[in-house]
């Protein structure tokens with residue numbers, strides 16, 4: 001066995017949980033130096049801040065994978081450097097992909113695919129708690145020259161994995177579960193002699209390969225197979241068999257990114273995708289958009305504290321679900337503008353809210369301003385398209401003037417933690433009301449005089465930490481347990497948060 005990617009990760013970044021990109025964010029404290037629990041700062045008045053948000057986790061990890069599936073080196077500009085993306089890079093290195101960071105700018109990375117086009121087997125991939133690593137990298141194992149073992153944080157053992165592994169078995173791989181069937185840890189034994197197909201006998205199927213899986217627990221199962229579909233000898237026809245499908249923008253993101261690399265993925269009808277067999281190659285240089293979901297706590301801060309917060313380089317059009325924020329925040333009472341022009345975006349929160357990447361790369365300064373109360377979202381607000389921003393929306397809803405029901409997000413029970421249970425516990429802990437619904441959450445806000453500052457648990461969930469920091473802006477005495485867990489997708493959340501409040 002070669003070194004695991006976690007070992008490579010630790011060797012290149014320091015301790016497992018201590019990676020902190022000090023250069024980009026101007027030198028705040030490392031995890032070891034951060035107080036635990038961390039006293040969340042209170043906003044002493046209206047904000048007036050501009051916050052540079054690092055690159056998108058979802059785009060960074062897709063570009064890394066798609067670059068690894070090409071033939072020529074690709075340079076990624078503005079790559080997110082965080083636990084999830086460093087784990088992805090380390091996983092790819094373990095599989096024989098070259099990844100070099102620019103010594104003067106570690107968000108500039110050149111990815112060089114293996115010369116043979118095949119990935120190195122007999123390795124262990126450490127996934128941490130990263131959904132994009134544990135769900136996307138197994139599909140690469142299909143093209144490895146030996147078994148690939150996957151493991152992760154203990155908490156990752158609870159995250160659903162079966163549907164994507166079921167899909168890989170339909171493509172000829174064998175999966176050996178080493179813990180609970182359907183969950184990490186496991187080993188993928190790739191098909192031999194390039195017998196990558198949907199033929200039950202393990203031979204090459206003459207014609208397109210058909211795979212059916214139930215992706216109602218995570219869109220990442222679909223994205224994983226779409227990422228490698230172009231590499232299959234006859235392409236892929238993928239069907240989703242479940243009733244609901246979350247995070248459709250993230251699937252559209254996968255389709256758009258594969259298309260940027262010259263691939264072709266069609267969605268002739270909802271729940272069915274057709275991927276053409278063809279070589280894919282990203283352009284020589286690719287710019288990563290800022291992470292719009294990670295912008296949510298900062299933009300939301302302007303709504304909680306009043307004043308305004310701006311985020312530069314906001315894409316005019318994006319497949320990121322965070323592109324729904326202007327519409328949702330407007331509905332909650334904010335005024336949103338892009339380069340000074342009013343913007344409302346799409347506020348339907350539906351499952352098909354976004355058109356696709358704007359290949360022009362046009363972007364501007366997004367500003368969220370607030371002077372009045374935060375409005376609740378009322379009954380049945382569907383967040384299925386953008387489940388990952390639910391904790392930020394929940395923080396706003398806790399401080400709003402009327403109740404909110406967030407629905408279409410039952411699958412959040414399988415995120416970094418059971419986010420529905422975690423949000424209910426933390427919202428009720430401070431004196432507001434919340435209850436779980438079969439597919440979401442009902443939040444009954446309380447006035448500030450009824451809320452009390454408490455030590456908030458984060459459950460190793462970066463978005464529970466940013467949720468608590470948002471609450472802390474208005475609820476004195478809020479303390480956050482393990483705020484360093486934000487490094488999953490943000491290298492220096494506390495430094496950025498404190499700078500915003502200065």
Ligand SMILES: O=C(O)C1=C[C@@H](OP(=O)(O)O)[C@@H](O)[C@H](O)C1
Nearest residue numbers: 058218219220246247250387388
């Ligand atoms: O493909 C992706 O990059 C992601 C898809 C979504 O997963 P789910 O569909 O499991 O919610 C999202 O919540 C996650 O943060 C990132």
Ligand SMILES: C=C(OP(=O)(O)O)C(=O)O
Nearest residue numbers: 129130131132388415416
């Ligand atoms: C669900 C999330 O992450 P993951 O990519 O680990 O699924 C998230 O970031 O909100």
